[in-house]
Amino acid sequence: MRTKWVKSLGRAVxxxxxxxxxxxxxxxxxxxxxxxxxCFCEVSFVSAPFCPRCAVPLAYANQAIHGVCPRCATAPxxxxxxxxxLRYDAQSKRLILPxxxxxxxxxxxxxxxxxxRAGADVLAGADLLVPVPLHPSRLRARRYNQAVLxxxxxxxxxxVELFPDALVRLRATAPLxxxxxxxxxxxxxxxxxxxxxAGMRLAGQNVVLIDDVLTSGATATECCLAxxxxxxxxxxxxxxxxxxDPRLR
Ligand SMILES: [Zn+2]
Ligand SMILES: [Zn+2]
Numbered sequence: 001m002r003t004k005w006v007k008s009l010g011r012a013v014x015x016x017x018x019x020x021x022x023x024x025x026x027x028x029x030x031x032x033x034x035x036x037x038x039c040f041c042e043v044s045f046v047s048a049p050f051c052p053r054c055a056v057p058l059a060y061a062n063q064a065i066h067g068v069c070p071r072c073a074t075a076p077x078x079x080x081x082x083x084x085x086l087r088y089d090a091q092s093k094r095l096i097l098p099x100x101x102x103x104x105x106x107x108x109x110x111x112x113x114x115x116x117r118a119g120a121d122v123l124a125g126a127d128l129l130v131p132v133p134l135h136p137s138r139l140r141a142r143r144y145n146q147a148v149l150x151x152x153x154x155x156x157x158x159x160v161e162l163f164p165d166a167l168v169r170l171r172a173t174a175p176l177x178x179x180x181x182x183x184x185x186x187x188x189x190x191x192x193x194x195x196x197x198a199g200m201r202l203a204g205q206n207v208v209l210i211d212d213v214l215t216s217g218a219t220a221t222e223c224c225l226a227x228x229x230x231x232x233x234x235x236x237x238x239x240x241x242x243x244x245d246p247r248l249r
Contacts (some may be wrong), residue, residue: 023110024094033110044087046118046242053077054217055084055242059249069248077217079209079224079235081122084242085114088213092241099240100146100212108146111240112153119154119208119238126160126236127205132223133165133192135172150240151210160208166198167226176215184218192222194230203231214239 020032024043027036035043049061051069054077058064065073086092098104099111116123131147139145148164155162170193176184194202207227209220214237224235 046084055082082237083119084239085118086241088241088243108149122236126208128163128207130166132211133169135169181216184216188218192226199230206234207232215243
């Protein structure tokens with residue numbers, strides 16, 4: 001605990017003394033939390049055209065069927081709308097993976113700023129921000145829940161109320177990693193429940209569910225079903241990065 005405190009103090013002192021660096025390289029930038037010009041050009045932000053239901057980037061607008069991607073046209077998600085800041089690719093992994101697994105909690109602010117921009121329309125009508133929970137055993141090992149850090153930073157920037165422990169994760173699961181969509185859905189079935197008494201705060205509310213990466217949507221689906229069961233009026237999804245659909249190139 002003490003070393004962690006000294007380390008973060010050290011970083012804060014260095015932040016004041018040294019000029020701010022690009023989020024992805026050593027280039028000096030104007031303000032902390034920015035990309036340099038070269039890295040900015042290489043990062044793929046999710047911008048139009050994308051599917052409004054699942055935030056998957058589309059290569060061309062005419063890949064959409066009635067305004068959504070082919071997958072959402074045949075099997076619409078249980079949530080209303082989804083937004084993502086970044087395409088999950090080699091560049092954004094250089095932000096997401098250290099944030100998630102290597103204690104780079106300082107990246108929560110810059111990532112949240114990108115999420116606020118990408119999710120401006122869904123955040124405008126939101127009452128509550130709910131992060132996807134970790135199982136307590138995973139939380140002990142990692143020491144922080146990356147979705148909570150993002151949600152807290154988004155709440156700070158938007159003044160939408162944060163409800164960090166609205167959901168509980170009922171069992172620990174192995175990392176979903178390379179599992180396919182069907183195996184993912186099976187691994188997370190009935191994995192989440194509203195915390196006891198959470199229904200009082202969730203009932204009738206417009207909730208934005210927050211997570212770091214959206215892959216098959218299996219985890220978000222289960223969280224959304226738990227929020228709807230607790231009485232949430234509407235659930236939207238906002239993530240830092242969206243795994244693209246290889247069929248939509
Ligand atoms: Zn750079
Ligand atoms: Zn879609």
